Amino acid sequence: MIYNKEMETLSREEMQKIQLERLKKTVAHAYENVEFHKNSFAQAGIKPEDIQTLDDLQKIPFMKKTDLRENYPFGLFAVGMDQVARIHGSSGTKGKPTVVGYTKKDIENWSEVVARSICLAGGRPGDIFHNAYGYGLFTGGLGLHYGIEQMGAVVVPISGGNTSRQITLIQDFLPRGLSGTPSYILNIVEEMKRLGLDPRESSVEYGIFGAEPWSEEMREQLETELNIKAVDIYGLSEVMGPGISCECHEGQDGLHIAEDHFYAEIVDPKTSEVLPYGEQGELVFTSLTKEAFPVLRYRTGDIASLNPEPCVCGRTSLRMSRIKGRVDDMLIIRGVNVFPTEIESVLLSFKELAPHYQVVIERDGALDRFEVHCELTPEYSELGEDTSKLVKQICHRIKDMLGVSVLLKMVAPYSIQRSESKAIRIVDNRNVAKVSS
Numbered sequence: 001m002i003y004n005k006e007m008e009t010l011s012r013e014e015m016q017k018i019q020l021e022r023l024k025k026t027v028a029h030a031y032e033n034v035e036f037h038k039n040s041f042a043q044a045g046i047k048p049e050d051i052q053t054l055d056d057l058q059k060i061p062f063m064k065k066t067d068l069r070e071n072y073p074f075g076l077f078a079v080g081m082d083q084v085a086r087i088h089g090s091s092g093t094k095g096k097p098t099v100v101g102y103t104k105k106d107i108e109n110w111s112e113v114v115a116r117s118i119c120l121a122g123g124r125p126g127d128i129f130h131n132a133y134g135y136g137l138f139t140g141g142l143g144l145h146y147g148i149e150q151m152g153a154v155v156v157p158i159s160g161g162n163t164s165r166q167i168t169l170i171q172d173f174l175p176r177g178l179s180g181t182p183s184y185i186l187n188i189v190e191e192m193k194r195l196g197l198d199p200r201e202s203s204v205e206y207g208i209f210g211a212e213p214w215s216e217e218m219r220e221q222l223e224t225e226l227n228i229k230a231v232d233i234y235g236l237s238e239v240m241g242p243g244i245s246c247e248c249h250e251g252q253d254g255l256h257i258a259e260d261h262f263y264a265e266i267v268d269p270k271t272s273e274v275l276p277y278g279e280q281g282e283l284v285f286t287s288l289t290k291e292a293f294p295v296l297r298y299r300t301g302d303i304a305s306l307n308p309e310p311c312v313c314g315r316t317s318l319r320m321s322r323i324k325g326r327v328d329d330m331l332i333i334r335g336v337n338v339f340p341t342e343i344e345s346v347l348l349s350f351k352e353l354a355p356h357y358q359v360v361i362e363r364d365g366a367l368d369r370f371e372v373h374c375e376l377t378p379e380y381s382e383l384g385e386d387t388s389k390l391v392k393q394i395c396h397r398i399k400d401m402l403g404v405s406v407l408l409k410m411v412a413p414y415s416i417q418r419s420e421s422k423a424i425r426i427v428d429n430r431n432v433a434k435v436s437s
Contacts, residue, residue: 004116007260008315012308015259015317020054022288023263027051027060030294033078036071037296057263057286058274063298068098068238077101079292088237089137097137100237101292107146109289110240113258114147117246120256120313121231122206123177125152130170130204132180132188133211134160134421139241140211144179147243153177160184161420163191174203178228182209182218183423186355189225200227206249208233210242212422213302213323215341217348219252221355232322236302239285239295245320251312254319261289264318265297266306269327280305282327283320301327303339329426331359333370333404340425343372343406346398352380352390356416356423363430371407372398378413 010018028048030037040061041047050059068076077084085107089099102110123129129148133140141159148155156173158166160180166188170178178185185207192199204226210233222230229249235242244262245255257264265284266275275281283302287295303324310316325339332338340359347353354375362369374394376387387410395408417424 004112008116008256008317010316012316016054018260019263019288022260023054023057023286024048024051026286026288026290026294027296029078029291030296034076034294036067036076037294040296054263057265057297060296062272062284063295065098065238065299065301068100069096072096073099074101077292078294079103084292086142087137088139088142088241090237098238103291106240106289106291106293109261110143110243111146111150113240113261114143114243115151116258117208117233117243118147118151118153118177120246120248121177121208121233122229122249123151123153127153127177128156128173128175129153129177129179130156130158130166130173130175132158132160132166132178132184133242138421139235139237140181143235143241143243144208148177163188163420167192167195167197170202170204171197176203176205178204178207178226179233180207180209181211181419181422182214182222182230183212183356183418184420185209185222186218186225187418187420189222190354199225202226204228206231208246210234212425213325213329213339213341215345215348216322217345218355221348234320234323236300238298239287239300240290244285247322248311248313248315253311254307254321256311256315256317256319259317261287263288264306264320266304267299269303277306277308280321280324283323303327303330331361331370331426333406336402336404338402338404342402343398344425346401347372347374347394349397350390350394352376353394354378354413356418358416358425358427360427361430368430369407371409373409373411373416375411375413375416381413 031048044061046059083103084101085104086102090097131144133144135141145155189199206229208231219230231247233242233246234255235244245257247255263286266281267284269282283300283304285298305321307319325341330337330339347357354377357374360371391408399405
């Protein structure tokens, strides 16, 4: 089943015609109802009527996450509270949280794009779907929930955490679909094994995973451990939530963007220059149908590229690559730019290692010291073998593949902290060291 087949197989010209019509309406709506956008346009010396082509979008200044924090809580809403149906927001761990709103129509559109995503993953009406994304202000849980219902599947709103109960319900309810952060799903797999269960024998056939960057090696591990098809879903609350794009199970080669609702660009993170298809840079989104919280050229901070070629599944929608990492998560190790997912790719190529790791940054005098902490699998740890040779092999592979030398620390199984939502891949102790000194 292909959800909304007509919209997903339009020619590029037909899709761009729809996008331009919706862009003009969104620009006018944002300008007329949000002081921030009116001031932004004034500073750029433009007005809504200056946006007559999709290329004219480049005249509009970028939005950044700091703009949301500076207009906390409701300063970027384009409708009154009598029209807002729901509010979501970030955790606010780095200052003021980001707050976004949705009208009833926004919720309906969001449900539709998530329903499309589930169909892309191989879902069908009547499926029982185990939703292990967290519910609450985080958009993952409720975003998937409404899309599952919209598609005609049966949602199990388990949320995150309580891993033993997750396993019980998977055994008893026999879901065909599964969603959650890949790191937490691996925690479930790990616990199944500890209980003497074989994850490959579960009823799950496909999984929709996201909310954190994850590598192809992580996908391979998930598919092998659970005997499923694992696809990547993308979203962020500032633009909508999960469902902005999703991989198809046929190709697993880039995430199909719901282009009738979102316009995507790739820009150079340093120069802000718009880059052509195929080139890697920072992902920028403009909403085309949002009523409560329209966003114009929002810089996501995520690194990706765009591909306009038709997919093997028959869809013609623009595809974005899987997220390589975030601009602010990029590590500069002795002058070389490295993303945690690149380190993950190397680590998961060693069968002796569990899929849990952290990059720990320490201050060593005037320099930064990077340590990669990784776990042995329980099976390999029980052998009691000397790990010095393995450490040398891993360090050599990292040096060969990424061009950097790192200090590698091997730790015992289960010693790296597990997360019930997004995995903590980078532990920066530099400020801690500064305060203690």
